[in-house]
Amino acid sequence: MSIADELKKLEGLRWNGTLTESEFAQAKAAILAQLTPVPESGAADEKLGEHLAAVRYQNELERIDREWEQEREQYMTTGKDGSRHVPTAGDGLVTASFTGVFGALWTILAFSIMDFESNFGPPLVIRIVFPLFGAVFAAFGIWAGIQTAQKAEAYTQAHAAYQRRRAALNPDSFR
Template structure:
C-alpha cells in the first residue's frame, strides 16, 4: 500500500491517504473530499462543489426541457390555429368571428327574403320563391357553424395562452434560483 500526501480543499490541511482510497473526510474541517488520482498527481476535490454543480446542471436541463415544451406548444398551436381559418373571397384566409358570422348570415337572410318577395311580386312559378327559403336555411346554418367555430377558436386560444403562461412562469422561476 502506497500512502500519498494530499491537501484538503476545504482548509488546506495536509492529509495522508492510501492510494486505494477514493473518498475521505478531513479530520480538521470535516469537508467531504474525493481523492483524484491523475497520471502525474494526486489531489482532492470537494464533494459539495460537485453536488452544487450537479444541481445547477439539473436546473439548467429543466429550463431547456421547459423551453422545448414551449416551442412545441407554439408549433402545435400554429398548426391547430390553421384548422380554424376560413377561406373567403379570392382565397384570403382569416379567423372567424361571431360578428362576421352574424353579419354574413343576416345579409344572406335578407337576400332570401328579398328573393322571395320579388319572385312572388313578379308572380314567378312556385319553385322560384322557395329558393329564398333555401338561402335562408343556408344562412342560418352558416351563421350557427361560423359562430360555433369562432367560439371554439377563442376557447382554444385561451387554453394555449394559459399553458404558455404557466410554462413561462416555470422557466422564470427556475432562472431566479
C-alpha cells in the same frame, strides 16, 4: 453560443425534419462531448443543471406552441381571395344578415311578380321554384352564419385553453 442555445437549435432542426433521430442523437453527443471536464463543484453542476432546465422548459413551450398551431388550423377559414383567417362572431352575423335579407327579398319579389291565378306567364314549376330559391338561399345563409359564429366561439375557447396551458408551465418544475 451557449450549450443550451446549441441544443435548442438542434431540437428545432429535428422538429422540422432537417435532422433524423439518429443524426440528432449524434449531434447532441458531439455538443455534449465538447464540454470540458469540470472539477466536482456544486456551482458548475448547478450552472449546467440550470442550462438543462432552461432547455427543457423552452422545449416544452415550443411543443405547446406547435400543438396550438396545428389545432389552430382547424378553426381557420379561407376568404374569397384565398387568405386564411380566424373567424369572428361578427363574420357570422354579417353572413347571416346579408344572405337572410337577400333571400327574404328574393322570395317576396318572386311571389309578388308571379300571378298564380293566370294561365299566362311562366309554367307553374317556375312559379314555385323561383320563390323557393330565395327561401333556400336565406336558410342556407343563416345556417352558414350560425356555423361561423359557433366556430368563432370554439376558437376563442381553444385559444383560452392554450394560453392557460402555457401559463401553467412553471420553469422551476424542470429543475
